[in-house]
Amino acid sequence: MHASSNSDARCELRKASRLNEPDAALIARTQHGDQQAFAELVRRYQTVSFRVAYIITGSAEEAEDAAQEGFVRAYRSIDRFRLELPFRPWLLRIVANAARTQRGRTARHPALPLSEPSPAQVVTDGSGSPEALAIAAESAAELMTALKMLRWEDQQVITLRYFIELSEAETAAVLGCARGTVKSRLSRALGRLRSIVAAAPREVPHA
Amino acid sequence: MRDHGGRPLDLQGAALEDALRAIGHRVEYPPVPDLWPAIEHQLQVEPLADRPRLRPRELSWPAFSRVMVTAVLIVLVMVGALVLIPGLRQAVAERFGLTGVTLQFWEEAPNVPVSPVGGALGLGQPVSLAEAVDAADFPLQAPSSLELGSPMEILVTYGQSNRMVSLVYPASDRLPASRYSGVGALLTQFRGTTERGLIDKGMLVDSAVTTTTVNGELAFWIDGAAHYFMYIDPAGDVQAVDYRLAGKVLLWEADGITYRLESELTREAALAIAESLQPVAVEGTD
Numbered sequence: 394m395h396a397s398s399n400s401d402a403r404c405e406l407r408k409a410s411r412l413n414e415p416d417a418a419l420i421a422r423t424q425h426g427d428q429q430a431f432a433e434l435v436r437r438y439q440t441v442s443f444r445v446a447y448i449i450t451g452s453a454e455e456a457e458d459a460a461q462e463g464f465v466r467a468y469r470s471i472d473r474f475r476l477e478l479p480f481r482p483w484l485l486r487i488v489a490n491a492a493r494t495q496r497g498r499t500a501r502h503p504a505l506p507l508s509e510p511s512p513a514q515v516v517t518d519g520s521g522s523p524e525a526l527a528i529a530a531e532s533a534a535e536l537m538t539a540l541k542m543l544r545w546e547d548q549q550v551i552t553l554r555y556f557i558e559l560s561e562a563e564t565a566a567v568l569g570c571a572r573g574t575v576k577s578r579l580s581r582a583l584g585r586l587r588s589i590v591a592a593a594p595r596e597v598p599h600a
Numbered sequence: 601m602r603d604h605g606g607r608p609l610d611l612q613g614a615a616l617e618d619a620l621r622a623i624g625h626r627v628e629y630p631p632v633p634d635l636w637p638a639i640e641h642q643l644q645v646e647p648l649a650d651r652p653r654l655r656p657r658e659l660s661w662p663a664f665s666r667v668m669v670t671a672v673l674i675v676l677v678m679v680g681a682l683v684l685i686p687g688l689r690q691a692v693a694e695r696f697g698l699t700g701v702t703l704q705f706w707e708e709a710p711n712v713p714v715s716p717v718g719g720a721l722g723l724g725q726p727v728s729l730a731e732a733v734d735a736a737d738f739p740l741q742a743p744s745s746l747e748l749g750s751p752m753e754i755l756v757t758y759g760q761s762n763r764m765v766s767l768v769y770p771a772s773d774r775l776p777a778s779r780y781s782g783v784g785a786l787l788t789q790f791r792g793t794t795e796r797g798l799i800d801k802g803m804l805v806d807s808a809v810t811t812t813t814v815n816g817e818l819a820f821w822i823d824g825a826a827h828y829f830m831y832i833d834p835a836g837d838v839q840a841v842d843y844r845l846a847g848k849v850l851l852w853e854a855d856g857i858t859y860r861l862e863s864e865l866t867r868e869a870a871l872a873i874a875e876s877l878q879p880v881a882v883e884g885t886d
Binding site: 444447463469486507533558 | 611612616617619620621623624627628629630632633634635636638639640642643739813814815816817854855868871872875878879880881
């Protein structure tokens with residue numbers, strides 16, 4: 394075998410072995426100067442980071458910038474990260490801060506940048522009870538319309554918890570508030586959503 | 601909301617949450633870009649661990665020029681040039697991306713008495729934690745680091761355009777007493793504005809100022825000879841509400857809130873405390 398092939402093979406082997414390493418191991422490697430270990434962390438968390446940034450900025454381009462900036466800031470602070478703590482909430486807090494800074498530069502009025510999926514798309518999702526899927530398929534458009542009528546803070550907490558499915562701790566980290574605040578804010582937001590939906594007129598199809 | 605039979609749909613309890621999750625699984629997001637190449641490039645272009653925050657979209661200078669300009673500004677600051685060039689002082693803080701704080705450099709210290717330990721620190725009204733949470737016009741944070749323990753005093757100052765909350769921690773085995781105030785640590789936080797500084801920090805010309813990061817956010821580490829902690833009103837006038845002498849200060853901003861940690865700890869210990877900040881939750885508050 395040629396030397397370059399051996400080198401490529403070793404590189405692929407190292408890359409493959411990092412795929413299954415837990416976060417703490419990758420972070421520890423990063424702290425010791427292994428930038429490729431951080432590259433694996435980026436690949437692992439870029440989807441959730443980008444989507445959180447997208448919810449906050451409302452723009453794909455700004456979300457990309459904010460997520461990139463968030464990862465760079467995380468890298469520069471990685472030396473002080475305590476390995477026994479979960480990485481994702483810490484990272485998402487940094488990304489969310491970068492996204493809010495990005496949105497502040499453009500002075501864009503915050504608004505949910507998502508559209509409702511088609512009913513067919515919702516039904517093909519295997520998760521949830523049949524009743525929930527039926528409700529979701531039937532009411533996707535109305536729920537999204539109602540969601541967008543909530544105030545921005547309520548839209549954010551619902552989107553982060555149920556669409557991106559962040560944990561309570563992660564949602565608190567992104568919003569910069571206590572976990573108890575997330576709970577109470579979410580409860581009130583769902584209540585307001587139910588009220589809006591209940592008050593919305595709906596035509597009943599004729600037989 | 602009703603189903604095809606005209607019956608109202610049940611959105612109580614978990615049904616609504618399940619419906620939201622089902623919708624959320626199928627909502628379309630923009631395609632996720634491959635972020636690593638751009639990140640890797642940025643880390644190679646700016647390999648220094650501590651550097652002022654530079655926003656490539658806002659500056660058209662190459663990275664080397666930006667670093668040189670920053671270095672020149674620091675040199676000017678160290679020789680007291682900022683005292684002589686009024687417009688430049690605010691430009692320094694803004695250049696480093698901190699609002700609400702103006703750094704002023706003085707050639708010699710005025711004759712200022714040291715605040716007594718346990719006495720009035722000139723930081724406002726003593727309140728309970730719950731009252732401080734209510735009074736703050738921002739989410740109040742507190743260190744979760746074990747070194748500090750619980751604050752022995754909490755104070756609130758009502759400014760013209762903001763509220764300032766100070767947490768005072770006692771000296772202990774793990775927290776050496778300040779040479780000036782006698783307390784172990786003082787954490788002050790307030791909403792920074794883009795108007796002319798809420799707090800001015802006066803420093804002697806041989807004070808050292810370095811930049812670092814707290815949770816990825818730009819921060820200042822101020823060390824060396826004693827400097828001053830002063831209030832300034834939004835009109836830019838210095839208000840001599842109180843004077844304090846401070847030793848080592850970590851100053852940073854996050855989400856529009858400026859934080860100031862004063863102690864005799866090392867920079868690394870101060871950074872660890874700063875990064876241990878957690879929102880304060882009190883029953884019944886939002």
